[in-house]
Amino acid sequence: MSTGTDPWHASGDLAARYADGTLPEADAWSLEKHLERCGGCAERVSAAVRRLPVPGLVLAGVRETVLKDVREHVPAPPSPRARLWSSFLARALWAAGPAVRGAWLPTVLLVALGALGLAYGADVEGARPLLLALAPVVPVAGVALSYGQYADPLHEIAAATPNGGLRLVLTRTAAVLGVSLPLLTLTGLLLPASGAPGAAAWLLPGLALTLASLALAGYVGCRAATAVIGGGWLCVVLVPALTASGGRALAGLAEQLDRCLDGPLAQGGWAGAAVLSAALLAARRSAYDQPSARR
Template identity: 65%
Template sequence: MTGWHAPNNLVTRYADGSLAETDAWSLDKHLERCGRCAARVSHAVRAGAAGPSLAAVRAGVLAAAPAPRRTAPAPGAPRALGGRLTRILWAAGPAVRGTWAGSVVLVALGAVALAYGGGWAGARPLLLALAPVVPVAGVALSYGRHSDPLHEIAASAPGGGLRLLLTRTAAVLAVSAPSLTLAGLLLPSPGPRLPAGPATAGWLLPGLALTLASLVLSGYLGCRTATAVVGGGWLLAVSAPLLLSGGTGLTAGLTEQLSLYFTGAPSQGGWAAATVLCALLLAARRTAYDRLETM
């Protein structure tokens, strides 16, 4: 704590919604840790034009809610643990809280089972081909009015918009990247009849670039459409050369195609440049993610 408290004019503008977005974000983080300023903001809101409506809503909720059951907290358990865990789960997004995380684990375990239990040599290249679009799918299920029932509330909060979208994207990457990379390490190496494939971690930078590209397009097309365009484009880029060439087998052809995309300094350098470009575009268009109709 620094001992700083928000001045009265800042509190008033925050309460009536006239405070600039960047200042509102900064004050929002301060209110999470300063009960004194939070109480002042609450008093300012109740004293404003929305005060009577909020009082009526509060009275209706209290009248309809059942009486709370009082239970003693566990000895030594911090009181703030439940509230902090709730905020973390909310910020992580529907994808991490829902079935998507379990699906990622099942994909990883399925690839290992196919390689060792089924003896299929194509499990490794198939996993590497799908890995870059797995976090893209997680982003589609983490943000937007089609997937998040609290989207309007989340996007209109001072901590919503691009900051919440990046938070949920980071949570998606934190689940998918370790799971799929570990599965790739467990898979057997290509046999003598197959060409040497890309490194196990070769998909990480392409996956990050595709994820950021989907976020950039979300500001124009919406989250759902943008992720479909990026994910479908990647799958088409991988599968189209295999469908057009009938010479080599599917596993060998997929391995060669992935080596072209993932292996070597030129390809990885290109993905790195795409990642930086997408990050710059996100920063330049950060205000576009505050408009609900675009997401």
């Protein structure tokens, strides 16, 4: 850019105004065209730019733009309370392990749906007695299927953690009871009474048998304890029914369940057995740190 035959050059004030962005757009465009041919003016403008904190301002603007974009598109981090609950839930699900997955859940559903199918699909009047006979051993079997080296591929790793041992056993037992107790009790309420005890009559026996199997597992191992306790209960209630004469198997089962489950005396006995088993379990808590209890 020139005026007549004399070349035009950028003054210091013009270079400073260009550097700080206050120069009008038309004049800035003209100056930029001139800088393409004039090295001296280019150096003057470059020096003016270096004297201003323009690079810092540019970086600050870029940073603000990036942070604004992040705030708009990235979800806000969870609150400390949400992180605490998430961590608790993750630990609880990890500790529950096989108790909330695997073959046990389908087994519980099979017992419940099978009882309903017998009652309303096959018109079997003794569906509730059959359910009450099997229900107390379901949580016992659930504990056996959720604890031990044969049930959990990661058992040795889990048992070696600070939450292993008896704490891990009780966590998985609570998960088993939390599923089986309400589901099977609700199923019992939906079945015809057929002279059998109430649908909730098996709850204390189921709890007592589960605690008894855990206490015994400290001596003989989890699988053997489950076989002894669960098998013993089934023998007590099923053998008299199976040996009843005159095709009265279901009636004999209902009568046997009345003796084992119905009435304050029977329920009080099961409550006492549950307390005693819990005391034995607490006394033998260190046994769950031994390999023999993991089988």
